[in-house]
Amino acid sequence: MIKLDIISGFLGSGKTTLIKKILDFYKNEKVVVIENEFGEIGIDGSIIKKDGLDIIELQNGCICCSMKLKFKDTILKVAKEFNPDRIIIEPTGIAMLSEILSMINNDEIKLNFSINSLVTVIDVINYFDYIESFGEFFEDQIISAKTLLLSKNNLLEDEEIDSVVKSLKSLNENVDIINKDWNDLLIEDLLVDNMKNNINEKYKKIKKFDLISTNMKSISSVSISNLKINETEKIEEIFDDFSNGKYGKILRAKGFLKSVLNNTLEFNYVNGQYNIKESDIKTTSKICIIGSELQKEKLKNIFK
Numbered sequence: 001m002i003k004l005d006i007i008s009g010f011l012g013s014g015k016t017t018l019i020k021k022i023l024d025f026y027k028n029e030k031v032v033v034i035e036n037e038f039g040e041i042g043i044d045g046s047i048i049k050k051d052g053l054d055i056i057e058l059q060n061g062c063i064c065c066s067m068k069l070k071f072k073d074t075i076l077k078v079a080k081e082f083n084p085d086r087i088i089i090e091p092t093g094i095a096m097l098s099e100i101l102s103m104i105n106n107d108e109i110k111l112n113f114s115i116n117s118l119v120t121v122i123d124v125i126n127y128f129d130y131i132e133s134f135g136e137f138f139e140d141q142i143i144s145a146k147t148l149l150l151s152k153n154n155l156l157e158d159e160e161i162d163s164v165v166k167s168l169k170s171l172n173e174n175v176d177i178i179n180k181d182w183n184d185l186l187i188e189d190l191l192v193d194n195m196k197n198n199i200n201e202k203y204k205k206i207k208k209f210d211l212i213s214t215n216m217k218s219i220s221s222v223s224i225s226n227l228k229i230n231e232t233e234k235i236e237e238i239f240d241d242f243s244n245g246k247y248g249k250i251l252r253a254k255g256f257l258k259s260v261l262n263n264t265l266e267f268n269y270v271n272g273q274y275n276i277k278e279s280d281i282k283t284t285s286k287i288c289i290i291g292s293e294l295q296k297e298k299l300k301n302i303f304k
Contacts, residue, residue, distance in 0.1 A: 001114045002079055003086045005191055006100065008141050009121030010130055011093035011252035011290055012270030014151035017182075018121055019088055025187035029085040032078050036071075036092045071103060079112050086116070093252065093290070094219055096137065097144035117191040120145035124164045125152045126271045131167070139171055147176045147190065154181055218292040219251075224303045227285035230260045232276055235267060238302055239274045247302075248294040255287030 005022065009015045023031060078087060091100055097120065104115065120141045123130075130138045142148065148168055153161055165177055178190060229235055235257060242250045253269035256279065266279035267287075289299055 002084060002112055003116035004104070004113050005086065005088045005117045005119070006097075006115065007088065007090050007119050007121065008095065008097045008100075008145065009093060009151075010123060010126075010134075010138060010141065012126075012254075012268065013093065013121040013123040014182075015090050015093070015121050018119075018149065018151075019090055021182075021185065022088060022187055022191065025191075026086060030082070031086045031088060032082050032084045033088045033090065034071075034074060034078070035090050036095065072106060072109065075109065075113070087113070094137075095141075097141045101144060118144070118146040119149055119190065120147070121149050121151050122164070122168065123152055123270070124150050124156055124161055125273070127164050127167070129271065142168060142171045142175070145172070145175060147178060148172075149185075149190065150177065150179045151182070153179055219290065220292070220294055220296075221288060221290045222294055222296045222299050223286070223288045224300055225284065225286045227255075227257060227287060227303045229285075229303060230258060232257075232259065232265065235265075235276065236274075239267075239269050242269060243272045246295070247299050248291050250289060250291040250294070252290040253287060256281065256283050256285055258285045 007015050007019055007022075019033065023033075075087065075089075078084065089100070091097070097118075101118075103109070104113070122142070150161065150164070156164075161179060165179065168175065168177060178185070229238075239253070241247070242253065250269070251271055253267070253274075255267060257265040257267060257276075259265055264279045264281055264283065265276055266281065267276045268274060287303060
């Protein structure tokens with residue numbers, strides 16, 4: 001049986017960073033990563049790609065909505081062509097985790113795969129904002145998980161984290177919550193034998209949401225390649241403008257920038273906070289922006 005590790009989490013929670021840690025831990029196994037990017041341009045695949053690693057990118061859609069058939073075909077094709085020990089699945093940040101479990105609960109898939117872990121990464125800084133803004137959709141990723149891993153917890157006081165944990169437990173009282181510095185995180189404790197019950201038992205217990213909230217239906221993306229900007233100060237200025245609603249409500253932006261010195265900068269924007277750092281990744285300048293009521297032409301113009 002091929003093991004499946006499903007790493008869920010809302011936009012910008014830290015899924016890709018976690019997967020990089022997981023790949024280091026399973027370096028002696030044959031692993032395939034299935035990346036589901038919401039935008040037209042893949043960003044995360046560039047970040048986690050390394051020698052000998054197979055990355056399958058499903059772009060421009062969500063596997064729990066418009067890409068169900070493609071996901072099933074892809075995972076079966078991966079099993080046949082690569083015969084891996086393990087497949088790591090990273091759904092897009094706006095995926096319904098319960099729907100992904102529903103797809104995996106397919107008889108043909110269950111013959112070849114078993115779920116080894118089912119983890120949702122929780123951004124504690126933006127947690128209450130997302131609960132208020134996205135309600136049942138966001139809660140689905142919490143209720144459907146076996147383990148919740150808190151991210152960015154080093155940026156909050158203990159009492160603030162306690163409030164997040166209390167809220168999480170009210171939604172899923174039996175979930176395992178891991179709250180520790182990621183530098184001290186033991187991947188074997190997070191993933192190995194994470195699923196004690198088979199997929200049928202887990203699936204039966206999931207609270208199903210028939211409707212996605214109106215707020216979620218309005219989420220879209222814009223992807224831009226060959227950015228003409230090459231100065232860090234300019235991208236910082238743009239990100240500062242993201243917070244004032246000038247271009248819509250921007251939840252997430254990620255990508256790469258070739259600077260005036262011809263080095264590569266990797267940038268991440270999450271709900272008003274951002275960071276820019278040097279990267280050794282060989283790639284072109286590109287950005288994917290996700291949010292609601294996006295002013296797409298205005299966004300394209302500022303980067304072009």
